Amino acid sequence: MDIHSLTFASRFDGISGSAIREIFKLLAVPGMISFAGGNPAASALPDIQMAEIAKELLLDKGKILLQYGATEGYAPLRESLVPYLKNRFSFDCKADEILPVTGSTQAMDLLCKALINPGDKVVVENPTFLGNMQCIKLYQAQLVPVDSDEDGIKVDELEEVFKKERPKMLYVIPTFQNPTGRTLSLARRKKIAELASQYGVIIAEDDPYRDLRYAGDELPSIKSFDTEGWVAFMGSFSKVISPGLRVGFLCANPTLLRKCTIGKQSSDVHTANLNQAIVDAYLRRNLLMPHVNEICKNYAEQLNTMLGLLAKCGGVARYTRPQGGLFIFAELQEGMDSVKLLNKAVEKGVAYVPGTYFYAQGGHENTFRLNFSMSTIDEIERGMGILNEVFSEAIG
Ligand SMILES: Cc1ncc(COP(=O)(O)O)c(C=O)c1O
Structure with a gap:
């Protein structure tokens, strides 16, 4: 043939x-x-610093790190992410509500795997990050774009779309958005969390750039206003430590996180132990900020x-x-x-x-x-x- x-x-x-x-x-x-x-x-x-950390980790815990690990992630990293999320993103999350992933790209893939059937509607900012738009399309969802202005996605239009189109998910990059660099205002963050529970829409909040702030004041995440578990938060160390390490994380309500964990088993079993341990050491030693x-x-x-x-x-x-x-x-x-x-x-x-x-x-x-x-x-x-x-x- x-x-x-x-x-x-x-x-x-x-x-x-x-x-x-x-x-x-x-x-x-x-x-x-x-x-x-x-x-x-x-x-x-930080190549030199990483070389030292990696060597120390391998000499100390090599037999564990070089073995298969749990799909749920490297336990010390899940624990050190709890205070990191509280300090940097202003929300409380237990260690078992966090799934370390292979770059936040994988968090998006797993959310789609867990939630999207062909033909489901997913709202995206117009414009938005091409990579995740492609991921949403690969799950055969219908993209519903909503325009943004200086304060991010327009929430009045968003509410209309939620009412009319009944989407499954909103994908939003609230801080220093890709491609616009814009930041979603505080009022709109609160409103999006409200709309999510009012209309039953999962918010995929993607915030890899937040620590790269050169001016202005920090804002709490959309997730910090979420009381019912409608917001799934995706974080990444790609822009602040290294994209080559491929370490990110997903925080979501336990049932959704469980589905994503099952989905991850057939994607890559788990994120590389050594890379998770390197990021953990970076956080524990207060090297990040x-x-x-x-x-x-x-x-x-x-x-x-x-x-x-x-x-x-x-x-x-x-x-x-x-x-x-x-x-x-x-x-x-x-x-x-x-x-x-x-x-x-x-x-x-x-x-x-x-x-x-x-x-x-x-x-x-x-x-x-x-x-x-x-x-x-x-x-x-x-x-x-x-x-x-x-x-x-x-x-x-
Ligand atoms: C908005 C946004 N989300 C996610 C990613 C991918 O991050 P990761 O390297 O953690 O997969 C990027 C990378 O450019 C991005 O701009």
Whole structure:
């Protein structure tokens, strides 16, 4: 039989992901200034510290860490996440209500596995994180986009959608959102928790950027206003320690968490013990916040440099001014097309991500996302200079 006769599961219908993967390949092109990724800076990865911790852990508990572990996770990590969640996200959660996962990407996958039947409706912010939109689509859910403004997703529209569409889940990134960098206001956080229990909608709250704050005041999580267990909280150490470790966590009501744990058994049995133990040691030794404070100094400078240059960039009509996170979202003048202009920018040595990919129904071709964490100040200056040239020329 010819291998080309192979057919694939219908869940892949309409899913390509190729456009953005091509852009990410540009990260590896020598000399390319990339404003496209969402990775931490190389200087923000604590490699030496991690080497010491890993060596100590292996010498001390190697026989345990190198053995199979529990799907429920490495017990010391679950325990050290309890005070971390209380201090950083303002909610109480018992150790057995926390499931360590292989990056918060897996938390989203498990929530969908546990909850979504083909045709179910899932509300997403418009625009939102492409990776999790793809995950929701793979479970054959119908995406229902709701617009956002400076204060995050519009809750009046959200309530209308909850009433009319009866969705199963809302996926929301409340702090320094990807791609916009915006933060959901306190009032809207409270309102979303209320709407969840009023309409019986699970809120998948995804908050990997919260510790990367350069200005303004911290806000409590949506989960902190949840009294009945409708909010499932997804956290990650990818942006603050290391994405390569693949350690995140999911906090959810016990019945939902149990389903996710069963779902995880057939995904990867458990998240790597050594990696969970490394993150646990990082938390127990109080290394996280000093590290975060250190990296935030550089990120703040990079963000401010990019914002300053955007203000002078030809063709740019408006842009977000995030207080943290890794992204700025910008809009070119009406009629300009950031997808077409990307080729010219890349030819001259700069990459970004066109905003259209972050919208559930596409469109918005005049928008684009910029990342500043992976570029030095000099690269930001040169890269923004190139974008100024490319966009100014396109105005005509
Ligand atoms: C909003 C958001 N959620 C989740 C993730 C993925 O995190 P993890 O590395 O923990 O899977 C990202 C990564 O870019 C993200 O931007």
